[in-house]
Amino acid sequence: MRDERLPLVRRHAALRCAVGDYSPLGCNATWAYLSATACPAPDLRRDSAALLRALAILKESRVAHLAEMDAFAARRQVEKAAGRRTPRVTDTAALRFPRWPSAAPPSRLGLIAAVANRHSAFQRFPYPDETLSPDIEVRQLAHLHARLEDCAASYLKALGRPDRRAAAELTDTVHGIHSLTRPGYSPLNMYLLPWLRFANLLTYAASAPFAIEQ
Template sequence: MSFTVHARRVRDERLSPARRGAALGSAIVLYGPFGFTWTHAYLSRFGDTRRDPRAMVAALAALERSRDARTAEWAEFSHRRSREKQEQHRRTPSAADRAWMAAPRWPGPDLHRAHRAMVLRWSCLPAPPPAELRREGLTDLERAVVAQVDAYLSADRPNPEAGAVLGGLLPALRAAAARTRGARTVSRPAARADRLRMMAELVHWDRPSR
């Protein structure tokens, strides 16, 4: 079923809260800017999105705003790519375009609020002991990311300087997250590496659309 059908069910007061909550989850499967788990975590700021219909409707409205903005972005991107193919014979998107397409971003008017909320959420989680970070080679990355995240969170606005520094660290962070993710049970360093990567992504992409 389509996103629109699931959205209609979330707002259908004839349905039980459980079915409306399930419909919201299905909508997030179809459009989840941060992935299902982290998008659901962000939308929990509106309340219990599994049992409270008011929280579900508010969360859906925020998700729809982002989805509408993303649709507009893709339309503009598609138009620009058509011009590039015709006028410049560029058949392949640039590296910057590919990074933008794959980025975990919350398009629309809530972009900064969403990115900051999730960075703040993860920054408050405790890091593994230093010995575990050293064993996984994460000590320097931990120190570098935390310094820039602190600078980003010190003021309630995007921080292009911190974003640029963290953008430069993303290849190393992605490699560290992939390297530590192999175990059957997610270790504390593996979870930390992934959170460091995601915080860096969110600070880096907390900026207006292209």
């Protein structure tokens, strides 16, 4: 990726591979975050300097992530020795939810770009057939879908600074979607889990602190 003797298309592909290996926000959302924060002109495929900035941003986050994992492993070793075999739910949240590890607060512009990217995908997600779960009314699914759409639109309209009412609405919507998911295999989960992943990204973006320059 750093070899400026190579064609930009190969270096661009190498960065895509790196994002495939490390994507704390999800692959597409991470790419959108990097594209926005690297400030390419006009895009990463044509800007060698932007490619290097994007790689540096990704590497800095991965270093922070590895440091967090080392600290977690060391803490768990002590806890296991003390008899606590199962980690707390809060201790594993960083492993289960989208988050941008970094020594500094994440970029507001980057998070807005990530949400906008996944919002576009959410609008294209297939809608679940009500026959997949007869105990769930169609209007209940439609209501949650519409609420999540409204939450995303509100976040983007507020440029990443939703008010308390919007944040509370998002929290309630996430709980509503989560309540419809089922443990193990469920046909309905194939539809609801992508909704939930988007909702979790939106929740993180709406609550994350921002870098001073943002």
